[in-house]
Amino acid sequence: MPPVLDEFQGLSAFDAIMRYGNLGAGAEHLGISKSTLSRRISHLEHQLGQPLLHRQANRLIPTEAGTLFYQYCQQMLSLGERSQIALDELREEISGDITVSAHPHFLRGWFNHVLTDFIEEYPGIRLILTANHLPPSRDDDQVMLWLWEGPAKDTGLREEILGQQQQHLYAHPSYLRQHGHPQHPSELTSHDWVNLIDRHHPNLVLNHPEEGEYRLSLPPSRFTVDNVVVHADHIAHGAGIGLLPDYHVRTRATAHPGQFEACLPEWKGPSIPVSLHYPFGHPPRKLGALLDHIRRRVPTDWTR
Known part of the structure; x- marks a missing residue:
């Protein structure tokens, strides 16, 4: 087989002809003269050992070999571009x-x-x-x-x-001791609810692996906040039941254990x-x- 090209000038020249169909437009695209573009095409054909293009009227048309080679030409140009980007990144400091x-x-x-x-x-x-x-x-x-x-x-x-992020219902243990543990989502309407702006809509959908969906009309919240940290603080102070991301609860438990107890753990809130x-x-x-x-x-x- 002919040797692999050491640089991409011939490939770029052939790609320009295939895109634009003639020497003039291809040369303008590459910013070179028509004679330079013609020499690069001739050099590429010499290296490959067969013609890639033939003239038809005012256009250059690919031969059968040219059509086949163009697929590989595009892949090699793409690889060359990606390798150049990778090399440029080596020179670019992370700063x-x-x-x-x-x-x-x-x-x-x-x-x-x-x-x-x-x-x-x-x-x-x-x-x-x-x-x-x-x-x-x-x-x-x-x-x-x-x-x-x-x-x-x-x-x-x-x-x-x-x-x-997965979510479940949580309350402080003291709140549940005082008000009791709900056994079904329908019982949440009789509990104090701690709401989060833009997260908990008036109609909350809870999911159970066996019972499926349950749509709950949330009771009015006596405290509504737009920050999950403050929202969790209020639940931890015993203000009522609220929906919290499980990850937030577990993270907080490492520093402040015992602040949250799951309510209806089989029922899951909407994921975020x-x-x-x-x-x-x-x-x-x-x-x-x-x-x-x-x-x-x-x-x-x-x-x-």
């Missing part, structure tokens, strides 16, 4: 500013630890973390990465689902998607490093 916008529910706990570990691993990084109740949007060009909880539609950004959002295209190396860092630290129960 500089990264602005991250996170749903307020992630400002404490898991995500905060992830970001702290990241800047310790890469001393050249300066990280700016902001809280935002508004969904991710490509209109905010200052933010490089968004961490979002719940549905996010039409953001104009690439969406990467990290996992699903957790997602990353970032611009389309090949990410800068510093963003790629942060994405990999986050992916490696996703809580295991989010991916079950």
